[in-house]
Amino acid sequence: MRIWKIPSPKTLASEERPEAVQTPTQAKVKVTNVLLSPYDLRIWRGSVRPNYPVIPCRFAVGVVSEAGENCISVEKNTRVYIHDTVPCGKCEACCAGRGENCSDRQAAGTDREGYLRDFAVTEEANLSALPPSVSDTDALFVGIVSLCEAVIDRLDAPKGTHIAVFGGGEIGNILCQLLIYHQQVPILIDTDEERLSVAAGCGIYYTLKADEELSANVSRITGGHMAAHSVFTSYNPMPADLPYETTAVGGTVVYTGFGFPSAKASLKPALDRRLTLTTVTNDFSNNAAAINLLVNKAVNLAPLGLEIFPVAEAEQLFSSRAEELAAGKNVKCCVINLM
Numbered sequence: 001m002r003i004w005k006i007p008s009p010k011t012l013a014s015e016e017r018p019e020a021v022q023t024p025t026q027a028k029v030k031v032t033n034v035l036l037s038p039y040d041l042r043i044w045r046g047s048v049r050p051n052y053p054v055i056p057c058r059f060a061v062g063v064v065s066e067a068g069e070n071c072i073s074v075e076k077n078t079r080v081y082i083h084d085t086v087p088c089g090k091c092e093a094c095c096a097g098r099g100e101n102c103s104d105r106q107a108a109g110t111d112r113e114g115y116l117r118d119f120a121v122t123e124e125a126n127l128s129a130l131p132p133s134v135s136d137t138d139a140l141f142v143g144i145v146s147l148c149e150a151v152i153d154r155l156d157a158p159k160g161t162h163i164a165v166f167g168g169g170e171i172g173n174i175l176c177q178l179l180i181y182h183q184q185v186p187i188l189i190d191t192d193e194e195r196l197s198v199a200a201g202c203g204i205y206y207t208l209k210a211d212e213e214l215s216a217n218v219s220r221i222t223g224g225h226m227a228a229h230s231v232f233t234s235y236n237p238m239p240a241d242l243p244y245e246t247t248a249v250g251g252t253v254v255y256t257g258f259g260f261p262s263a264k265a266s267l268k269p270a271l272d273r274r275l276t277l278t279t280v281t282n283d284f285s286n287n288a289a290a291i292n293l294l295v296n297k298a299v300n301l302a303p304l305g306l307e308i309f310p311v312a313e314a315e316q317l318f319s320s321r322a323e324e325l326a327a328g329k330n331v332k333c334c335v336i337n338l339m
């Protein structure tokens, strides 16, 4: 069984390693496709530094090749989403059998081994069977849809609420589409024209450039009320305190993403406006709902222009895309196919 790992920054190495089902509740999955995200590229470059070596790639789909005798929801040939975040199994909540309340959730590709490998062995509980109507490439976004749903749960806003979303990468774009699905009114804000135009192609009606007119434009769209709440997606080029200018008094600002860079923020405007600042990350509670949303076509992923590359090109892909990211270019997620 082959794995690809980052032993130290700017290196991708592959090696053979045995993988076998160890317990009756485990299944062995042939990984078919993984998502290569800018976060993986940051780990490759060393601008995000987990404990190396790391097997990268957080999001994966595959087909069960062997199921332990006590597996109930999957069997040989079941197509599955392999959960990107799993409970730690060690904290107080996990030991009490309440993994959903785990205080130390482990993300694949960062805190634990990721899925750039031809086989993965995991507990059946970490697999979600996929309906035939959800393609492999759409299913790679289950974790992101799930994260966005957790953000929407946190905001718990009534229908018709204006919500400013900072950052038009995959998370910001999908979040806006889901807000529309839930009858909210997202306003997507970015510095990058290309991302704003992709968002418009996804049916996101209000898109704004983050420039000196931003507050005035948000005020105009919201009839002078400003956005009731804002969501700031991590690793976008805008300042982390920009949402404080566009959020109404008493609103909430959610910071979300796969991880957070160190950032400075001027808190005074947030304190003056009595804003609530909070975070949503590594939330797997909505995986089943996310699959259902993909079945119902609540999200249009086609305009994201997902490219697919064979695993033989993985090394070249990491290096060329990481260069583009370092040069400040708009680098999208892409798919690595392991078939």
Ligand SMILES: [Zn+2]
Residues within 6 Å of the ligand: 087, 088, 089, 090, 091, 092, 093, 094, 099, 101, 102, 103, 104, 105
């Ligand atoms: Zn735990």
